[in-house]
Amino acid sequence: MAAENVKYKKLRVRGHRVVLNRGAGGDIGITIVLAIFGLFMFLPMYYVVIQAFKPLDELFMFPPRFYVISPTLDNFKDLFTLMSDSWVPFSRYIFNTVFITACGTAGNLLLASMTAYALSKMRFPGRDIMFKLIVTSLMFHSTVNQVTNFIIISALGWLDTYLAIIIPALASTMGLYLMKQFMETNVPDTVLESARLDGASEFRIYWTIAMPMVKPAWLTLIIETFRGLWASGASVYIHSEQLKTFNYAIGQILSGGIVRSGAGAASTVIMMAVPIIIFIINQSKIIETMGSSGMKD
Amino acid sequence: MSKNAVDTEHRPVSRQELTRRQWIWKEMKRNKVAYLMAGPFMVLFFVFTILPVALSAVFSLTDFNMLQVPHWMGLSNYIRLFTQDEVFLKACKNTLIFASVTGPVSYMMSLMIAWFINELPPKIRAVITLVFYAPSISGNVYLIWSTLFSGDAYGWANAWLMKLGFIDSPILWFQTEKYVMPLCIVVALWTSLGTSFLAFIAGLQGIDHSQFEAGAVDGIKTRWQELWYITLPNMRPQLMFGAVLSITNSFGFGGIVTALCGFPSVNYAGHTIMHCLDDYGGQRFEVGYASAIAVVLFLIMIVCNQVIKKALSKVGE
Numbered sequence: 001m002a003a004e005n006v007k008y009k010k011l012r013v014r015g016h017r018v019v020l021n022r023g024a025g026g027d028i029g030i031t032i033v034l035a036i037f038g039l040f041m042f043l044p045m046y047y048v049v050i051q052a053f054k055p056l057d058e059l060f061m062f063p064p065r066f067y068v069i070s071p072t073l074d075n076f077k078d079l080f081t082l083m084s085d086s087w088v089p090f091s092r093y094i095f096n097t098v099f100i101t102a103c104g105t106a107g108n109l110l111l112a113s114m115t116a117y118a119l120s121k122m123r124f125p126g127r128d129i130m131f132k133l134i135v136t137s138l139m140f141h142s143t144v145n146q147v148t149n150f151i152i153i154s155a156l157g158w159l160d161t162y163l164a165i166i167i168p169a170l171a172s173t174m175g176l177y178l179m180k181q182f183m184e185t186n187v188p189d190t191v192l193e194s195a196r197l198d199g200a201s202e203f204r205i206y207w208t209i210a211m212p213m214v215k216p217a218w219l220t221l222i223i224e225t226f227r228g229l230w231a232s233g234a235s236v237y238i239h240s241e242q243l244k245t246f247n248y249a250i251g252q253i254l255s256g257g258i259v260r261s262g263a264g265a266a267s268t269v270i271m272m273a274v275p276i277i278i279f280i281i282n283q284s285k286i287i288e289t290m291g292s293s294g295m296k297d
Numbered sequence: 298m299s300k301n302a303v304d305t306e307h308r309p310v311s312r313q314e315l316t317r318r319q320w321i322w323k324e325m326k327r328n329k330v331a332y333l334m335a336g337p338f339m340v341l342f343f344v345f346t347i348l349p350v351a352l353s354a355v356f357s358l359t360d361f362n363m364l365q366v367p368h369w370m371g372l373s374n375y376i377r378l379f380t381q382d383e384v385f386l387k388a389c390k391n392t393l394i395f396a397s398v399t400g401p402v403s404y405m406m407s408l409m410i411a412w413f414i415n416e417l418p419p420k421i422r423a424v425i426t427l428v429f430y431a432p433s434i435s436g437n438v439y440l441i442w443s444t445l446f447s448g449d450a451y452g453w454a455n456a457w458l459m460k461l462g463f464i465d466s467p468i469l470w471f472q473t474e475k476y477v478m479p480l481c482i483v484v485a486l487w488t489s490l491g492t493s494f495l496a497f498i499a500g501l502q503g504i505d506h507s508q509f510e511a512g513a514v515d516g517i518k519t520r521w522q523e524l525w526y527i528t529l530p531n532m533r534p535q536l537m538f539g540a541v542l543s544i545t546n547s548f549g550f551g552g553i554v555t556a557l558c559g560f561p562s563v564n565y566a567g568h569t570i571m572h573c574l575d576d577y578g579g580q581r582f583e584v585g586y587a588s589a590i591a592v593v594l595f596l597i598m599i600v601c602n603q604v605i606k607k608a609l610s611k612v613g614e
Contacts, residue, residue: 022520023519023520026519026520030413033409033413034410034413034414034425037406037410037429038425038428038429040487041428041429041431041432041487041490042428044432044438044441044442044445044487045428045431045432045435045438045441047441047444047445047453048438048441051441051444059451060451061451063453063456063457063459063460064451064452064453064456111337111338111341112338114334114335114337114338115334115335115338115339117334118331118332118334118335119335122328122330122331122334123324123328124324124325124327124328124331124332125321125324125325125328126325127331130335130339133342133347134342135541136599137342137346138541138542138545139541139544139545139598139599139602140545140548140594140595140598140599141545141546141548141549141571141594141598142346142549143549143551143571143574143594144349144350144353144574144591144594144595144598145345145346145349145350145353145591146574146575146578146579147353147574147578147579147584147587147588147591148348148349148350148352148353148356148584148588148591149345149349150578150579151352151363151584152344152345152348152349152352167341167345168341168345170338170341171338171341171342171344171345171346173342173346174492176338201330202330202331202334203330203334206334223434224492227434227436230436231436231437233437236579247436247437268438268440268441271435271436271437271438272431272435272436272438275434275435275436276427276431276434276435279427279430279431279434280427283423283426283427284423286495287426287495287498287499287502288499289499290492290495290496290498290499290500290535291499291500291502291503293492293496293499293500293534293535293538294496294500294532294533294534294535294537294538295534295537295538295541296534296537
């Protein structure tokens with residue numbers, strides 16, 4: 001009897017919920033470890049932002065400081081002056097990046113979501129092998145293919161065109177994989193079945209029923225594809241200056257030496273702000289999609 | 298025609314009456330629209346992912362160089378790789394060191410941090426997630442490390458080491474052989490909390506809370522036991538997904554080394570298999586030889602993935 005009491009006492013209950021086994025020591029330890037890792041991750045990012053607001057003399061102060069004494073927007077102004085001086089109009093670089101990113105992301109979303117629908121909601125011969133190939137493609141890095149891809153793209157006659165960057169991006173598999181897994185768990189077969197009985201075509205079901213149900217997966221696919229294309233810099237496929245990207249142009253500014261380090265810092269901040277803002281807006285949707293990302297053995 | 302005669306043309310066909318091939322053909326016709334939907338993606342996927350791997354495998358057995366008619370070489374490219382190419386062997390060693398440090402460490406770090414923040418209030422969790430995830434989506438923001446560790450006295454590391462009197466003159470961090478690997482590993486880890494980290498957070502959120510309560514009732518005493526016996530087995534599919542991504546990324550960080558240390562890095566200290574591939578494929582146009590390198594790298598990644606898959610199916614047992 002007494003022994004049973006002791007056993008019962010160990011279970012702490014708060015608000016009808018069993019309080020889990022959490023020792024204070026563990027809490028403190030975890031907080032310390034989190035703080036250390038957090039600083040390791042955060043400080044360099046913070047330093048990037050701080051650098052962009054330092055006037056030139058503070059950028060080269062000894063020792064370097066983690067705060068700004070007199071913050072200034074001069075670096076951003078310098079960046080825009082440099083932009084207007086460049087040989088190819090700077091707006092062209094920005095247009096290239098935006099164009100490549102928009103086409104690649106939209107196309108990938110359309111093609112991958114159709115494929116995800118077919119793979120997750122229809123049974124047809126060859127389906128399993130297709131999905132196996134797609135999972136296998138996640139297992140190796142695309143650089144393995146860079147040499148042969150160069151040959152393929154030059155054989156297609158796409159060297160030095162937008163196509164060389166956009167078309168291969170349409171077939172990136174990460175977004176497809178996440179979308180397929182998400183559809184499998186979040187689009188109930190019964191709804192599709194009743195739509196089929198009502199005589200809706202598969203395309204119609206895909207577009208009007210399945211797609212609206214997987215909006216979180218869209219956003220995830222978009223950010224996956226977007227961040228790859230947004231950061232695309234100098235490419236082996238592109239020689240013409242007019243077709244090069246914003247990221248490449250920033251590399252050129254950065255290589256301009258000490259006087260340009262302020263403008264360089266400003267441009268880095270602009271480059272990184274875009275994907276981070278997109279992530280902040282969509283964070284909860286993206287995490288929701290990842291809930292079904294698991295791989296079965 | 299009598300009433301009971303079977304309409305042989307339109308009666309339902311059972312699977313037993315058909316050969317396997319007829320059945321498959323029938324199913325394919327029935328699902329035409331599925332092929333139409335998956336078709337465009339699969340064609341592009343085939344051309345830009347499957348075909349290159351297959352072509353690499355074929356080219357690797359020849360001396361193709363994009364100019365002359367290729368000759369059949371058998372396995373001699375591979376023999377040259379492993380017996381004569383010292384740079385490649387060094388790159389192999391570097392790649393394996395890099396991968397075996399960054400892969401497991403980034404994986405454990407992602408899992409550990411996801412687990413640590415799991416019980417925090419949602420708002421705080423969102424902020425911490427952002428702090429850890431941001432470096433991996435910010436493109437080449439890792440170049441900040443070349444400012445922090447720049448070779449002159451204005452670099453943060455040099456400045457403080459000099460101010461505190463540990464060194465007299467600035468260290469050329471990314472140009473000194475013994476610092477190249479450790480620094481690049483640190484930078485690679487800094488950018489490595491990516492998609493798998495988010496998958497872990499989501500996986501942890503998806504675990505049914507009643508399982509933890511049942512565990513507490515059944516005598517689980519510490520959170521570590523809970524982690525091993527309840528949490529991890531419940532998120533095994535996410536663990537698998539995260540592992541695949543970590544392995545793939547840990548072999549693909551060559552870009553960071555090039556950006557920070559230049560190409561080739563000093564005395565090949567940070568030379569990896571990817572750099573060899575760049576060297577022979579992109580600059581010397583020895584496609585046959587480069588293909589052999591690509592095939593080796595491909596096989597290493599696939600084998601690693603299979604081994605880890607086997608190991609992960611043992612979690613929580």
